[in-house]
Amino acid sequence: MAADLPLFERLAIIGCGLIGSSIAHGARATGAARQIAIYDASPEARARIAELGLADEVSETAAQAVTGADLVVFATPVRAIGEAARACATALKPGAIVTDVGSVKAAVAEALTEAVPDSVFVVPGHPIAGTEQSGPDAGFAELFHRRWVILTPQAREDDAYLEAVQRLADFWTALGAEVERMDEKHHDLVLAVTSHLPHLIAYNIVGTAADMEEVTRAEVMKYSAGGFRDFTRIAASDPTMWRDIFLTNKDAVLEILGRFTEDLQALSRAIRWGEGDKLYDLFSRTREIRRGVIAAGQESAEPDFGRKRGG
Incomplete structure (x- = not known):
């Protein structure tokens, strides 16, 4: 592992399809997060998340899920990320790392940056892994093993931001992935x-x-x-x-x-x-x-x- 575990005290996952549920499985299996909170807009999905035991807390709102979280992962379809981020922006704690798993980075980076306060660290990301399956049942902890995760950090050189980028990279490494940094465009x-x-x-x-x-x-x-x-x-x-x-x-x-x-x-x-x-x-x-x-x-x-x- 790249760092001592757990890397994060509270992980919040917004959206629980294949990638979101696999992150939950992976974080649980490796101990990369001490507590996992998940929110999904679908009541049926939330019920299934609870049945599967994917989270310590199945939240009724996105704001509830991110409260107290030091890592927030948006795993919704890319056009829904901005709206989801705005819905919980005021509940984000200062210093939290905010990321996503979307296959498009420039538009998502802009949406996240506009939606969340300056007191959090936005580090867009994209795990290049997947199957044709979807939903909470589709996830498995090994999805990211030996797969690439691309991070597209902002053009910042301050120590606090660089440390946040590295913590996120360490999280993905703990889940079995190889991490690369790249310009978003x-x-x-x-x-x-x-x-x-x-x-x-x-x-x-x-x-x-x-x-x-x-x-x-x-x-x-x-x-x-x-x-x-x-x-x-x-x-x-x-x-x-x-x-x-x-x-x-x-x-x-x-x-x-x-x-x-x-x-x-x-x-x-x-x-x-x-x-x-x-x-x-x-x-x-x-x-x-x-x-x-x-x-x-x-x-x-x-x-x-x-x-x-x-x-």
């Missing part, structure tokens, strides 16, 4: 390439297949080869979360989508004109990328730890 461009565009492609391919009149939906499901099955797994991800990601990171996504469209047109021409050498060169280059992903230990978004689901 660069993060959004990188994630547009590695996550957002692939999800957009998956949603579109599965939607196209479902809409085809010549091939029935039953045939699509029955005869799906491995590649299409992979696309359906990605396309099963939480629709609210991904709607918000595309709307809040639209500039970076549209930039990468434009480049992708140009490359797709070039690929179409190569197929049309029988340019086998061009196809072979592309497939060879992309094969090497795949080998690099495997070598980096990032070949699976859901590592198999023989975990148990809640419930």
Whole structure:
């Protein structure tokens, strides 16, 4: 561990989907937080959180959850983070660390900074881990093992802020993650390439297949080869979360989508004109990328730890 545990006396988690519940599991399993409070806007989710024993306190409001907390994690869809932060801003104690787990950083950083008082430390974050599952039952402590967490700190050099950034990094390290620091706008461009565009492609391919009149939906499901099955797994991800990601990171996504469209047109021409050498060169280059992903230990978004689901 990077530091003596517990790292935080009270951890507040706002939103309890896959990531929020996995943070709770991880903090409980490692002892990274002495007390865990969770708030979710859904009464049904709050009831399930209590049944699963994910928290020491299942709060009725976000303000109640963050009261006394020295680490607050917003794990809601990205467009809901600003509203959630405003709802509990006056209850945040001075010196608390406020972070998030959203896949978009520039817009979220702005929303958090505007919503919370200057007396707290805003350190946006993004764990690059997940499955297509959602809800309180989806979480497991090992989700972050050997996965990257990117922090996008503010441009501050004061000792108190730098210490807060390091404490948050230590928290993620305790949960098994590797931590990287990055500029927020660069993060959004990188994630547009590695996550957002692939999800957009998956949603579109599965939607196209479902809409085809010549091939029935039953045939699509029955005869799906491995590649299409992979696309359906990605396309099963939480629709609210991904709607918000595309709307809040639209500039970076549209930039990468434009480049992708140009490359797709070039690929179409190569197929049309029988340019086998061009196809072979592309497939060879992309094969090497795949080998690099495997070598980096990032070949699976859901590592198999023989975990148990809640419930």
